[in-house]
Amino acid sequence: xxxxxxxxxxxxxxxxxxxxxxxxxxxxxxxxxxxxxxxxxxxxxxxxxxxxxxxxxxxxxxxxxxxxxxxxxxxxxxxxxxxxxxxxxxxxxxxxxxxxxxxxxxxxxxxxxxxxxxxxxxxxxxxxxxxxxxxxxxxxxxxxxxxxxxxxxxxxxxxxxxxxxxxxxxxxxxxxxxxxxxxxxxxxxxxxxxxxxxxxxxxxxxxxxxxxxxxxxxxxxxxxxxxxxxxxxxxxxxxxxxxxxxxxxxxxxxxxxxxxxxxxxxxxxxxxxxxxxxxxxxxxxxxxxxxxxxxxxxxxxxxxxxxxxxxxxxxxxxxxxxxxxxxxxxxxxxxxxxxxxxxxxxxxxx
Amino acid sequence: xxxxxxxxxxxxxxxxxxxxxxxxxxxxxxxxxxxxxxxxxxxxxxxxxxxxxxxxxxxxxxxxxxxxxxxxxxxxxxxxxxxxxxxxxxxxxxxxxxxxxxxxxxxxxxxxxxxxxxxxxxxxxxxxxxxxxxxxxxxxxxxxxxxxxxxxxxxxxxxxxxxxxxxxxxxxxxxxxxxxxxxxxxxxxxxxxxxxxxxxxxxxxxxxxxxxxxxxxxxxxxxxxxxxxxxxxxxxxxxxxxxxxxxxxxxxxxxxxxxxxxxxxxxxxxxxxxxxxxxxxxxxxxxxxxxxxxxxxxxxxxxxxxxxxxxxxxxxxxxxxxxxxxxxxxxxxxxxxxxxxxxxxxxxxxxxxxxxxxxxxxxxxxxxxxxxxxxxxxxxxxxxxxxxxxxxxxxxxxxxxxxxxxxxxxxxxxxxxxxxxxxxxxxxxxxxxxxxxxxxxxxxxxxxxxxxxxxxxxxxxxxxxxxxxxxxxxxxxxxxxxxxxxxxxxxxxxxxxxxxxxxxxxxxxxxxxxxxxxxxxxxxxxxxxxxxxxxxxxxxxxxxxxxxxxxxxxxxxxxxxxxxxxxxxxxxxxxxxxxxxxxxxxxxxxxxxxxxxxxxxxxxxxxxxxxxxxxxxxxxxxxxxxxxxxxxxxxxxxxxxxx
Numbered sequence: 001x002x003x004x005x006x007x008x009x010x011x012x013x014x015x016x017x018x019x020x021x022x023x024x025x026x027x028x029x030x031x032x033x034x035x036x037x038x039x040x041x042x043x044x045x046x047x048x049x050x051x052x053x054x055x056x057x058x059x060x061x062x063x064x065x066x067x068x069x070x071x072x073x074x075x076x077x078x079x080x081x082x083x084x085x086x087x088x089x090x091x092x093x094x095x096x097x098x099x100x101x102x103x104x105x106x107x108x109x110x111x112x113x114x115x116x117x118x119x120x121x122x123x124x125x126x127x128x129x130x131x132x133x134x135x136x137x138x139x140x141x142x143x144x145x146x147x148x149x150x151x152x153x154x155x156x157x158x159x160x161x162x163x164x165x166x167x168x169x170x171x172x173x174x175x176x177x178x179x180x181x182x183x184x185x186x187x188x189x190x191x192x193x194x195x196x197x198x199x200x201x202x203x204x205x206x207x208x209x210x211x212x213x214x215x216x217x218x219x220x221x222x223x224x225x226x227x228x229x230x231x232x233x234x235x236x237x238x239x240x241x242x243x244x245x246x247x248x249x250x251x252x253x254x255x256x257x258x259x260x261x262x263x264x265x266x267x268x269x270x271x272x273x274x275x276x277x278x279x280x281x282x283x284x285x286x287x288x289x290x291x292x293x294x295x296x297x298x299x300x301x302x303x304x305x306x307x308x309x310x311x312x313x314x315x316x317x318x319x320x321x322x323x324x325x326x327x328x329x330x331x332x333x334x335x336x337x338x339x340x341x342x343x344x345x346x347x348x349x350x
Numbered sequence: 351x352x353x354x355x356x357x358x359x360x361x362x363x364x365x366x367x368x369x370x371x372x373x374x375x376x377x378x379x380x381x382x383x384x385x386x387x388x389x390x391x392x393x394x395x396x397x398x399x400x401x402x403x404x405x406x407x408x409x410x411x412x413x414x415x416x417x418x419x420x421x422x423x424x425x426x427x428x429x430x431x432x433x434x435x436x437x438x439x440x441x442x443x444x445x446x447x448x449x450x451x452x453x454x455x456x457x458x459x460x461x462x463x464x465x466x467x468x469x470x471x472x473x474x475x476x477x478x479x480x481x482x483x484x485x486x487x488x489x490x491x492x493x494x495x496x497x498x499x500x501x502x503x504x505x506x507x508x509x510x511x512x513x514x515x516x517x518x519x520x521x522x523x524x525x526x527x528x529x530x531x532x533x534x535x536x537x538x539x540x541x542x543x544x545x546x547x548x549x550x551x552x553x554x555x556x557x558x559x560x561x562x563x564x565x566x567x568x569x570x571x572x573x574x575x576x577x578x579x580x581x582x583x584x585x586x587x588x589x590x591x592x593x594x595x596x597x598x599x600x601x602x603x604x605x606x607x608x609x610x611x612x613x614x615x616x617x618x619x620x621x622x623x624x625x626x627x628x629x630x631x632x633x634x635x636x637x638x639x640x641x642x643x644x645x646x647x648x649x650x651x652x653x654x655x656x657x658x659x660x661x662x663x664x665x666x667x668x669x670x671x672x673x674x675x676x677x678x679x680x681x682x683x684x685x686x687x688x689x690x691x692x693x694x695x696x697x698x699x700x701x702x703x704x705x706x707x708x709x710x711x712x713x714x715x716x717x718x719x720x721x722x723x724x725x726x727x728x729x730x731x732x733x734x735x736x737x738x739x740x741x742x743x744x745x746x747x748x749x750x751x752x753x754x755x756x757x758x759x760x761x762x763x764x765x766x767x768x769x770x771x772x773x774x775x776x777x778x779x780x781x782x783x784x785x786x787x788x789x790x791x792x793x794x795x796x797x798x799x800x801x802x803x804x805x806x807x808x809x810x811x812x813x814x815x816x817x818x819x820x821x822x823x824x825x826x827x828x829x830x831x832x833x834x835x836x837x838x839x840x841x842x843x844x845x846x847x848x849x850x851x852x853x854x855x856x857x858x859x860x861x862x863x864x865x866x867x868x869x870x871x872x873x874x875x876x877x878x879x880x881x882x883x884x885x886x887x888x889x890x891x892x893x894x895x896x897x898x899x900x901x902x903x904x905x906x907x908x909x910x911x912x913x914x915x916x917x918x919x920x921x922x923x924x925x926x927x928x929x930x931x932x933x934x935x936x937x938x939x940x941x942x943x944x945x946x947x948x949x950x951x952x953x954x955x956x957x958x959x960x961x962x963x964x965x966x967x968x969x970x971x972x973x974x975x976x977x978x979x980x981x982x983x984x985x986x987x988x989x990x991x992x993x
Contacts (some may be wrong), residue, residue, distance in 0.1 A: 004792050008763050021786045024772075025794075025818045047472045050792060079783075336695055 008053025015096075016274045022079040023047045024122075029083040030071035034083040034204045040066060040343075041082040046090060059097050060173045062346075064090035065339030070203035071268020085272050092276065093097055096332050097169070098162045104327040111275045117277035118279075118319050125315045129307075135184045136307045140233065143314045147228050158326040163338055170342050176349035189344040194337035195221075202278050205317055214265040216254045217333070220284070223291065232291075244295060251288030280329035286316045353384040353479050357471065359401065360394035360419035362449055369453040375418070379469045384479045386410060389522060394419045397731075400432050407436035414438075414478040418446040418471045423866075439483030441915070441977060444944060446474035469990050476989040480982045484915040489956045491577030491911045493672040495902045496521060498569060498845060498859045499675035501886055502528020503880025503895035505551045511898035512558040516906065519667050520563045521553070521583060525637035527552055527565060530881075531888060533614060533700065535707045538751045538781055548655045570664075572672075572848050576875030577911045577958045581667040587660030589638040594653035599636055602649035602656065605628040608641045615708070616680075616701040624649050624656075670906030671875045673898050674859060676845060678837040680879035681730025681738070688833055690725050693805030696831040697747055698729075706756060714759050716829050721762060724812040724828035725749050726801050727769040731836030731885075740856045741883040742836030747778040749834040750785045757788050766788040766826045768814050770802040793819050793826075803831055823833055836883040849876050850938070858884040859871050869898040873937075874913075874956070877901045892901050916977045917958040918965070924972035925950040931964040931973060940964065 008331060009021060013307040023044070030036050030044040042063040074084035096105030107114045132138045171178070184276040197217070200210045223244065226232045232244035258281045258321050290313035297303040303310060324330050356557045359375050361367035362511030370391045380388045387406065391399045394967035406412060415438070417429050424446040448467045456463040497504045497513050511762055526532070526547035535543050566586035574580045594602065606622035614627040623643040638649075638658070640906055650656045651939040680700045683690035690696050695715055697705070706713075713720040727749060731742040746769070753765040765785070769792055773783040786792075799815040813825040839857045846859055852872050854860040859878045860868045869877045879898035880891040905911060918939075927949040932940045936987055937959055943952035951972070962975045974980070 004791065004826065006766075006789055009789055019787075021789060022783060045819070052816075052819060052824070054819075054822075068510075197676070 003054075005053030005055065008055060009051055010083060012050055012089055012093060012252075015048070015089040016272065017086050018272060019079075020050060020081050020086040021053065021083040024079055025264070026078060028076050030077060032076045032288045033067075034070070034072070035066060035068065037200070037204050043087050047081065047083055047086055050086060050090065052112075054103050057176040059092065059094070059169050060301070062170055062339045063087075064094055064344050065297070065336050066199070066343065068197075068200035068203050069269045071271075072204055074268045082272070084268050088272075091335075093276070095335065098166045098331075099158070099327065099336065100165060101158065101327070104326060107323070107327050108274070108276055114275055114279065114323075118324050120150050121319045121322055123312065124317045125318050126345050129311055129314075131153060131216060134307055136304050136310065137268070138309070139314070142226075143310070143317075144231070144233070146314075147317065150318070151224075151228070154326045159331070159334060162331070163334060166335065166338060167342070168338075171345065174346060174349075178345055178349055182345065182348055186341065186344050186348065190341035193340040194333070199340060209269075212254050212257065213297045214257075215250055216284075219247045219250040223251060223288075227291065233295060240286065241295070241299070245292065247293070248288045248292040250293060252285060255285035255288060259283075259285060272303075278319040278328050280324055283316060283320050283324055285311075289318060290316055352794045353414045353970075354410065354412045354426075355384045355414040355416060355475060355478050356403070356406050356410070357385055357388040357416045357475065358394050358399070358418065359388070359390045359448075359467075359471065360417070361390065361392045362419060362453075362790075363393065364454045366449050366467075369460050369463045370448060370467045372467075373468045374464055375448075375471060375950070379471050379475060379881075380608070382472060382475050385475060386412070386474075393436055393638060395425050395428055397833035400428070403429075403432050404436040407433070407438050412436075412438065414444070414978050415480060416435060416444050416446060416471065416474045416478050418448045418467065418474065420449040421447050421451075422943045435485045439485040439536050442481050444474045444478040446470045446479060446890065453699070462727075470990040471987040472992070476985040477982050480979075480985060481977070484977065486912040486915050487917070487955045489577045489911050489913060491906045491909055492668050493517065493578075493906045494519065494667075494669040495671045495673055495899075495906060496512060496569070496581055496669040497675060497678055498581065499529065499880070500524075500527040500565065500881070501675060501677045501880065502531040502551070503677070503891045503892075504529070504546070504673075505548075505555060507675060507879055507895040507899040507902075508561050508563075509551070509554050509558065510896050511673075511903055514899075514907070515560070516903055518561045519583075520561055521567045522563070523568050524629050525586075525588060526633065527555075527563070528632070530680075532627070532631070533616075534703055536755055537888065538747065539756045540758065545631075550670065551634065555659055564665075565788060568635070569845055569848065575954065576905060576913075577956065579669050579672055579875065580669075581669065581672075583665045583667055585663045585665060587627055587662060589640070589660050590635045590655055590661075592655040593635050594655045598653040602652040603636070604700045605648040605652055607648065607671075608642050610639070610803060615704040616698065618697075618701055618704055619708070627839055644931055646880045656831060657754040658700050671877065671902040672849065672857060673877050673879060673902045674846065674849070674851065675879045675895060676840055676843070676882040678858075678885070679840050681835040681838045683729055683833055687802035688729060688751045688801070688829060689810070690833060693707045693803055693810055693831070695805070695810045695829060696803060696833060698724075698833045699745065699752065699836045700835065702832045703748075703752055706752065706759070709759075713763065713830075716991070719762075720829040722764050722766065722826065722828050723753070723756065723832060724768060724801075724803075724826055725753060725768045725832045726803070726812070727767065727832055727834045729835045730831040730838065732770065732797075736837065738836065738856065740836075740885065743773070743890075744885060744887040745834045746773045747837050747887065749782060749832070750774060750778075750781050750790075752832075753790055754785050754788065757785075758827055767792045768812060768813070768829065768913065769794055770796055793824055798993060814840070816978045837881055839843075840882070843882075849873055851876060851878070854884070856884060856885050858882065867892055869901050872959075875902075877903055913954075913956055915959040916962060916975070917955050918953050918960065918962070919976055920951045920953060921972045921974065922948070922950050924970045925968075926970060926972075927951060928969060930967045930969065936961065936965045 017194050027044045030041055046063055064087050069084055069088060072086045074082050077083055092108050096108055129139055226244045228239045232240060261267060262273045265271045294310050295315045297309050298305055359372045361372055377391050429443050433440040433443045436727045442463045448470055452463050452466050462507060494517040495510045498521050500520050508518045512516045514868060531544045532548045552782045564585050567583050569581050571582035571585045603622050603624055606624045608623035609620045611617040612619045612621040624636060624638045645658055650658055686692045694966055721760045731738055755762050772782055792812050793816045795814040796817055801812055801814040804811050810831060811825055811826050812828050812831060813823060850873055852860045859882050861868050871878055877898040879895040922945050927942055931951055937957050938956045939957035941952050965973050965975055
């Protein structure tokens with residue numbers, strides 16, 4: 001017997017859900033959705049569970065991750081109940097449910113708190129620079145280390161436990177038993193979706209959106225690799241230097257386009273931007289831009305006299321690595337891929 | 351006189367001619383006896399064809415016409431008017447239905463349909479050959495209308511009739527006007543309360559000198575027929591000779607030792623034998639309920655305007671038409687239906703509406719503040735085959751409106767609607783939208799999975815398989831369960847039986863045709879309005895009241911009425927008054943009369959509908975139906991059988 005909670009809907013509004021109460025269950029959204037299937041039907045069912053406040057079922061559901069927000073449902077909804085944004089809000093809410101620290105939820109719900117967190121990190125970076133008497137060499141040396149340590153720590157203490165929690169909610173609660181071999185055999189799904197986001201090709205809208213996103217993901221991952229492991233900022237190898245320039249330029253160009261589209265609100269997906277969306281795309285843009293500038297300054301040999309440029313880059317990087325990656329929108333990179341992986345596993349269990 | 355008959359065969363666009371070869375029909379009947387001209391036409395009812403017909407009749411001095419087209423239900427009047435415009439007696443026009451009874455019915459057999467059309471037209475020609483000119487009966491119509499029922503429909507109808515300068519007798523059984531509407535609180539969409547609405551209408555009523563209002567009055571006897579109804583009305587006394595002073599009246603009420611359940615509040619509270627429902631209720635004089643009064647005289651001692659010796663009065667009214675607006679009763683759930691009368695926290699929507707009206711700061715039931723309310727829809731409506739199968743129309747809207755009102759008045763309350771599909775049609779959809787925005791939860795069952803109410807260990811639980819979430823069994827703990835009850839006919843509908851009003855399958859009074867004649871009944875001169883005809887909301891009731899008022903007015907406005915001359919007639923020589931025909935007559939149109947010291951049957955022309963039920967039971971063949979004489983019918987049968 002399922003319990004229901006009329007207060008849940010109010011809580012979900014803090015995660016960006018708009019007007020989903022207006023839903024009268026006609027199912028138009030599900031009918032027009034090109035990703036919805038009879039076995040995995042959404043978004044109407046998700047709206048229904050949200051209206052009824054069936055939290056446990058929602059926590060175990062992968063359906064919010066199966067949606068790639070083409071926005072057709074929102075366009076055609078006769079009640080303007082905005083199913084697309086409801087799915088988006090459920091993804092934010094799920095992210096906060098998976099997060100064992102509870103910080104995701106706090107940051108999603110409160111803009112002031114998010115700003116305070118960003119300021120604290122900025123102050124931390126500046127204080128650190130001050131403690132090193134603004135010596136560019138040591139600061140850049142530690143900056144490089146920080147990148148590696150931050151990635152490792154965030155994965156080990158935040159993201160890994162959160163994925164385990166997601167696995168528990170989805171796989172363990174489903175009651176389905178799967179052998180380790182199945183997990184291993186199916187793991188291809190995880191990586192395919194992680195690096196290609198191929199499911200979003202199933203959306204009916206402009207596939208340029210997928211292409212941009214694909215290039216952004218590849219560019220981001222490669223820039224990460226180029227700076228951390230190929231030491232872009234220190235390298236004398238022309239190929240490495242050029243590679244870094246290309247990657248950071250791509251990130252900058254694509255994120256500018258994303259920001260533009262969020263300002264112009266020209267697609268359903270960009271009409272209702274939450275602070276978490278803005279921070280994600282703007283910080284990605286800033287990362288590309290500042291990395292590009294820092295490397296140019298290095299190339300021109302003026303970085304020692306213009307350490308402020310590197311400090312800005314380091315601040316953006318630290319905010320990205322300590323706030324957005326573990327507790328912000330960055331996590332959708334992981335959860336979406338794991339959702340597709342778990343989905344494939346559940347399909348095998350049936 | 352030899353007949354010169356014109357025959358018109360209609361294509362009806364293609365409705366007829368796609369299946370019936372109309373040219374062949376024309377050829378086959380051209381040489382029938384009496385046929386002077388035969389034509390086919392694309393649309394017989396079109397203005398141009400009507401004009402041609404008039405020219406044909408006048409130009410060729412036709413003295414009979416046959417139109418073969420759709421059902422006479424649609425265009426009988428059209429072609430009767432054509433005849434009259436051409437100075438031809440309209441009873442010389444005969445109709446053949448070759449659409450509903452032929453082309454539509456036999457679309458699979460074109461030859462057969464054509465053959466049938468030929469026979470139908472031949473039969474009509476046979477009848478036209480024998481048709482005689484007839485003159486409609488004229489009867490006197492008393493220019494006054496009795497409106498029975500002083501609820502919203504009756505009050506509006508009375509005002510509408512009065513504005514047309516027609517005297518009205520408004521007869522209300524209860525001691526106060528307003529009926530059910532007076533019991534409701536705030537109403538959608540005007541945001542007026544029922545009390546305000548009724549007060550406004552009452553002032554309109556008493557402003558008009560040609561309206562006579564009787565409260566505590568009942569029609570006890572009816573004689574006569576359209577244009578000439580003779581009613582006896584019994585008027586119960588109020589036991590007041592004037593208005594007591596407010597303070598005295600309250601003392602008198604306080605002094606009354608009798609306490610009974612208060613029907614105005616649907617038995618939620620108690621009242622005294624001397625009572626009024628609301629301070630502003632109309633008429634503003636209180637009343638005494640003599641069924642429960644013990645005549646102890648305590649009130650009489652307090653206010654000298656109280657007079658327990660008043661007696662019932664019987665009045666005679668003479669009216670030309672009767673407008674029935676007797677309203678409905680809310681459905682009373684059976685014992686144990688969704689926990690009614692078994693689980694403590696279960697009540698009906700009308701009760702809840704009263705409870706809401708009577709609650710001020712907190713909503714309390716059995717000493718506990720109410721937080722969660724479950725509404726169960728379609729109670730007493732949309733039941734299984736042998737129950738009330740109809741939808742009561744108003745209840746979805748009423749329940750949602752009430753839930754919105756609750757939420758506005760008591761913001762902490764949560765509403766759970768256990769519905770079977772929401773039917774808030776038209777503007778009422780706005781309420782549904784508002785309720786959704788307020789966060790009300792809608793759980794939908796169907797006839798296979800109705801909600802269940804259980805009350806164990808002090809908890810009232812309602813559960814249902816919600817078909818909108820894939821049949822998940824959902825359970826809600828409710829502090830109050832509101833049964834959204836539908837409308838049923840009045841428990842005492844004897845006034846309808848007195849007028850022999852037919853009832854539909856739903857037991858409400860029945861109109862002649864839901865769309866074409868929505869306020870008329872098979873009893874000429876009696877119209878119906880409001881919820882006595884079937885479930886209606888206030889707006890729909892008022893609309894039908896205005897329609898019925900206009901119809902009733904049309905009967906009496908000229909002081910004279912024309913009725914069909916197609917009635918039964920008695921051959922005084924053959925009739926031996928065996929009384930067999932009176933039993934066969936469904937309209938009480940036959941009585942006995944003495945003609946030259948012989949008892950024979952007498953037909954009341956204004957009541958007889960020309961149905962012909964009396965003819966076959968007459969052993970001496972003394973009865974004849976005008977325009978359907980044995981001669982005419984036999985000639986038609988001959989024409990049909992000859993094929």
